[in-house]
Structure formats: structure tokens, C-alpha cells
């Protein structure tokens with residue numbers, strides 16, 4: 001059985017390698033999106049217009065959905081992006097919250113934080129901060145965020161309930177949880193879960209959707225629900241169905 005450390009090491013190794021890919025425009029198919037070869041088809045894609053950001057930022061999407069549309073961000077809000085990767089969602093969020101708002105991206109892979117920070121500075125964006133850290137222990141104080149967003153990351157964490165508890169802790173009262181993530185219908189086997197390549201490609205770390213929603217409720221969230229699901233491509237060989245989902249919840 002894989003330990004927490006094994007999982008973190010496998011995930012970090014994959015995303016460090018991807019972060020070091022060229023900053024030139026990479027077509028989505030080659031960028032090794034979390035969603036494999038067909039990001040838009042599997043996850044509903046982005047409903048927002050990606051021409052808002054430079055091509056090389058839009059092309060470096062490793063997600064499985066569109067947390068920006070789910071979150072319905074308002075000017076002045078404070079947003080925390082769990083597993084911010086190259087910064088695409090953080091930059092889109094920054095446009096929506098404006099100068100009076102702030103976006104904080106958290107990622108445990110130093111190469112991702114470096115890439116996102118370079119990209120932010122190149123674009124001259126001043127309302128985004130990137131912090132190195134594990135989303136199972138978010139490096140932020142209590143009750144600071146209006147919204148938690150995340151795109152295809154929580155499935156990668158070995159302790160999802162810790163992530164939910166941390167998201168609850170940093171949200172203000174009334175704050176929103178609005179994420180795109182991978183979930184299953186049914187349970188994967190221990191042997192499938194031990195496959196660290198498939199885990200770091202956002203497949204075998206995923207948990208059953210009802211377990212996911214119950215864990216959100218157990219840490220205190222209300223109105224936890226799945227608002228959309230789609231089949232995740234090329235995952236037919238597993239013992240559980242693997243799906244991309246849009247999930248929302250609220251801190252009372």
C-alpha cells in the first residue's frame with residue numbers, strides 16, 4: 001500500500017516535470033492535461049473566454065473543468081485556488097475580483113509556483129499571490145476567504161477530508177466551495193489505488209462521489225452537491241466508473 005509520502009512524491013514528480021515544459025504555446029493535446037487528450041469534451045471545458053489570458057497560459061491547462069464559472073466570483077472577493085498549477089484559474093479569477101479583490105494560489109510543487117509567479121509578473125498582475133504549500137495544511141489563517149476554487153487537484157491528495165477541513169477553516173462564514181474534480185461511482189481496488197502513475201494522472205486517487213459529499217458535510221459544509229458530471233475519458237479498465245464533476249458547498 002502506498003504511503004502519504006509515496007503519493008506526494010509521485011504527484012510532485014509529475015507536476016514538476018510538466019511545469020518545466022516550455023513556456024511557448026503548447027496545444028492542449030500535448031500539454032498532458034489532467035483530462036488526457038480531450039479536455040473540453042470530458043469536462044465540459046471552460047465556459048469563460050480563454051482569450052482573456054495569454055495563449056501560453058490558456059494552453060497550460062491541467063484541469064478537468066471550469067471552477068471560474070462555478071464560483072460566480074464578484075468584485076472585491078478573496079479567492080483561494082487549491083493546486084493552482086500554472087495559474088490559469090488564478091489569473092481568470094483575478095480579472096473577476098478586480099483590484100479590490102485578491103487571489104491566492106496554493107501548490108506543493110515548487111516548479112509550479114515558480115512558473116505561475118513568472119507568468120504573473122510577465123502579465124503585470126498585482127492581485128494574485130502564489131504560495132508553496134500542501135492543501136492538506138493550507139498556509140493561511142482562519143476565516144479569510146470568500147471562495148475556494150480548485151481544478152482537478154483534490155483527487156490527488158491522500159487525505160481528502162483534511163483538505164475539506166482546511167477549506168472550511170480558511171473560508172469566512174457564508175463562504176463558497178466551488179471546484180471541478182475527479183470522482184468515482186463505486187470503489188477502486190487497493191491494487192488500482194497502488195498505481196502511482198494513474199494516481200498522479202488524476203484517476204486512482206479519486207473517491208466515490210457520495211463519500212466525497214459526505215466528507216464535505218462531516219467537516220461542516222452545507223448544501224454540498226454535484227452540479228454536473230461527465231465521463232472521464234480512457235478510464236474504462238477500472239473497477240469503478242471515473243467521472244469529472246462540478247461540486248459546490250457552503251460554509252454556514
Ligand SMILES: C[S@@+](CC[C@H](N)C(=O)[O-])C[C@H]1O[C@@H](n2cnc3c(N)ncnc32)[C@H](O)[C@@H]1O
Pocket residue numbers: 011012015034060061062063064082083084085086087088089106107108109112133134135136150151152153156157158202
Ligand atoms: C492536475 S494539476 C491542476 C493544476 C491547475 N489547477 C490547472 O487546472 O491547470 C494538479 C496541481 O495540484 C498540485 N497538487 C497536487 N496535490 C497537491 C497537494 N496535496 N497540495 C498542494 N498542491 C497539490 C500539483 O502540484 C499540480 O500543480
